Amino acid sequence: MKNNLLPLGTRDEFGVRSEEKQRIIEVIQRHFRNLGFARISTPIIEKQVVFQPYQLVNSKMYRLLDQEGDTIVLRPDLTLPIARFLSSTSIPLPQKFCYVGDIFRLSRSLSGSYNQLTQAGIELVGYQSTKAELECLINIYDLSREILDEQVTIELGYADFAKIFLDIFTTDVNLRKQVAQALFDKKITEYERLISSFEDQRLYPLLKEWPRLFGEPEDIFQELNQYELPKSVTLRLKKIKEIVLLVKQILPKQQLVIDLSSRAPQQYYTGLTFRGFAKSGEDYIFSGGRYDNLLANFQAQNEPAVGMGIDIDLLTDLCVKKFNRIPKTLVFSSIKNWSKAQALVKKLPNATLSLSDTKADALKEAQKLQAKLIDIEEDEDEFEDSSN
Amino acid sequence: MNLKIALTKGRVEKQVIPLLEKAGIDCTQLRNKKRRLIFNSMSQPFEFILAKGPDVTTFLERGVVDIGIVGSDILTEHRNSQYELLDLKTGQCQFVLASTDDFDPDEPKRKIIGTKYPNITKDYFDTLGQDVEIIKIEGSVELAPLIGLTDAIVDITETGTTLRENNLKVFDYLDKVSTRVVVNRMALKQHPQEIFRFVDQLKKIVTEEKALS
Numbered sequence: 001m002k003n004n005l006l007p008l009g010t011r012d013e014f015g016v017r018s019e020e021k022q023r024i025i026e027v028i029q030r031h032f033r034n035l036g037f038a039r040i041s042t043p044i045i046e047k048q049v050v051f052q053p054y055q056l057v058n059s060k061m062y063r064l065l066d067q068e069g070d071t072i073v074l075r076p077d078l079t080l081p082i083a084r085f086l087s088s089t090s091i092p093l094p095q096k097f098c099y100v101g102d103i104f105r106l107s108r109s110l111s112g113s114y115n116q117l118t119q120a121g122i123e124l125v126g127y128q129s130t131k132a133e134l135e136c137l138i139n140i141y142d143l144s145r146e147i148l149d150e151q152v153t154i155e156l157g158y159a160d161f162a163k164i165f166l167d168i169f170t171t172d173v174n175l176r177k178q179v180a181q182a183l184f185d186k187k188i189t190e191y192e193r194l195i196s197s198f199e200d201q202r203l204y205p206l207l208k209e210w211p212r213l214f215g216e217p218e219d220i221f222q223e224l225n226q227y228e229l230p231k232s233v234t235l236r237l238k239k240i241k242e243i244v245l246l247v248k249q250i251l252p253k254q255q256l257v258i259d260l261s262s263r264a265p266q267q268y269y270t271g272l273t274f275r276g277f278a279k280s281g282e283d284y285i286f287s288g289g290r291y292d293n294l295l296a297n298f299q300a301q302n303e304p305a306v307g308m309g310i311d312i313d314l315l316t317d318l319c320v321k322k323f324n325r326i327p328k329t330l331v332f333s334s335i336k337n338w339s340k341a342q343a344l345v346k347k348l349p350n351a352t353l354s355l356s357d358t359k360a361d362a363l364k365e366a367q368k369l370q371a372k373l374i375d376i377e378e379d380e381d382e383f384e385d386s387s388n
Numbered sequence: 389m390n391l392k393i394a395l396t397k398g399r400v401e402k403q404v405i406p407l408l409e410k411a412g413i414d415c416t417q418l419r420n421k422k423r424r425l426i427f428n429s430m431s432q433p434f435e436f437i438l439a440k441g442p443d444v445t446t447f448l449e450r451g452v453v454d455i456g457i458v459g460s461d462i463l464t465e466h467r468n469s470q471y472e473l474l475d476l477k478t479g480q481c482q483f484v485l486a487s488t489d490d491f492d493p494d495e496p497k498r499k500i501i502g503t504k505y506p507n508i509t510k511d512y513f514d515t516l517g518q519d520v521e522i523i524k525i526e527g528s529v530e531l532a533p534l535i536g537l538t539d540a541i542v543d544i545t546e547t548g549t550t551l552r553e554n555n556l557k558v559f560d561y562l563d564k565v566s567t568r569v570v571v572n573r574m575a576l577k578q579h580p581q582e583i584f585r586f587v588d589q590l591k592k593i594v595t596e597e598k599a600l601s
Binding site for chain 2: 057058108111112113153155185186187188189190212214215257259277279280281282283284
């Protein structure tokens with residue numbers, strides 16, 4: 001067997017991708033440090049039992065055994081280790097934590113998915129107020145502008161909305177689960193077949209519309225206003241409306257949508273959920289929400305909490321795409337003009353120094369790198385233009 | 389913005405092109421495809437990509453296409469996790485458990501089953517509470533019990549003719565199969581109007597066809 005092969009689903013990172021990823025991590029760490037968050041890092045291996053409440057969709061955990069024969073896993077998530085940490089220490093609450101680290105998920109082999117992913121995030125533990133959710137949303141706004149130079153769309157939902165809404169129609173737990181599953185997967189044919197037994201119920205027209213119940217807040221609220229809904233549903237809608245109003249006041253330019261037809265990011269979520277996505281990109285960049293029962297997995301006393309994860313790899317992909325659109329420049333000079341050349345490199349967005357001894361070699365180097373060559377001594381005018 | 393649509397090559401492609409045309413989508417390029425696989429249009433907001441069914445699911449999972457048109461057999465087998473918005477009611481067939489006449493489904497033994505669809509086969513026998521040995525067959529699955537490789541097969545049949553011609557008998561009927569319109573989860577959030585317009589255009593035609601049949 002060859003000794004230089006990587007395991008499936010992993011990769012080496014170098015050059016622009018590595019640089020961009022590091023830059024993004026630094027921006028995020030600085031951002032949260034400036035906001036007074038406490039940095040936390042936990043081991044990459046944990047006991048498997050820590051992740052009991054964690055749902056892995058289409059992937060599995062890497063497992064190994066420790067000296068005692070207990071099953072150890074490479075962490076697939078960074079929130080539960082923090083909950084484990086809080087339950088095993090006497091850290092005073094409330095606290096705001098921020099983290100950056102790698103998570104590991106065994107995805108379907110040969111699917112093109114990576115098994116080692118970098119995630120950043122925050123956990124606001126011990127905060128009951130809506131201000132905790134708001135702080136996350138404001139951070140999505142600030143970070144997306146700082147890192148991507150564009151706004152992401154924030155999508156709001158409510159963790160148990162589907163369950164509460166389906167309670168109106170049936171007490172059959174199994175049927176409720178099947179309908180919710182078909183709704184979340186938008187298996188429309190299956191969904192329509194399952195809900196046909198509720199045809200004579202007053203809210204059936206809304207049930208029929210439900211898979212498409214996402215979009216601009218005004219449109220969704222207008223649609224829902226046509227129906228008389230039970231208090232359990234209106235209470236949750238009130239919470240979403242409250243957040244929508246606050247965001248519109250504080251971040252009037254922020255694009256907001258509501259989705260009441262999607263699954264919560266994890267089953268441990270209990271309240272408002274939020275995610276952020278860019279115009280391009282294959283997944284959500286930001287994902288989080290309220291999970292007031294999280295610590296109950298580890299201790300008797302519960303604590304209110306809101307958290308948010310940030311997909312660093314996806315952010316990196318988007319930034320690298322932008323970076324690659326900037327033409328590469330190779331700067332050539334004699335040793336006596338080295339400082340001048342280096343100063344120019346620092347000013348240009350995608351440039352590096354040529355280390356070739358002759359201009360002819362520098363030209364070959366530029367060809368290999370598909371870069372434009374600037375000779376600092378000959379292209380004086382261009383150099384002057386770029387410096388200004 | 390052009391919607392990227394991956395269409396399964398072969399039978400699905402032949403059955404779906406008339407539906408697309410009835411929905412007002414110009415398929416001239418697809419009809420005159422020669423050996424091309426990607427079809428960009430200047431006049432309509434679609435880019436069609438022809439691919440094999442399993443690849444359509446991979447493209448959808450990786451988010452490199454917005455929409456896929458593919459059989460539900462492949463979606464189930466490949467554990468599709470993207471949105472299945474419409475049943476086109478074409479390519480209708482059914483999974484069956486079939487074998488030679490002397491096969492006894494109740495015989496107390498660990499059966500050997502040949503199939504192109506190991507996940508669907510495992511799911512089926514799981515529901516029966518039976519543990520079976522599955523052999524993945526790539527070509528003519530009907531051969532497996534005839535040459536003594538397996539006790540039975542799980543395969544798709546449309547009319548049952550191939551099974552009958554090979555002296556095989558149906559012992560059980562499993563899930564029905566048809567062609568589906570599947571949408572990448574993120575694409576639906578990024579381009580909801582365009583995607584729903586496309587799906588609704590097709591849904592109208594499917595409903596009309598159903599009313600006529």
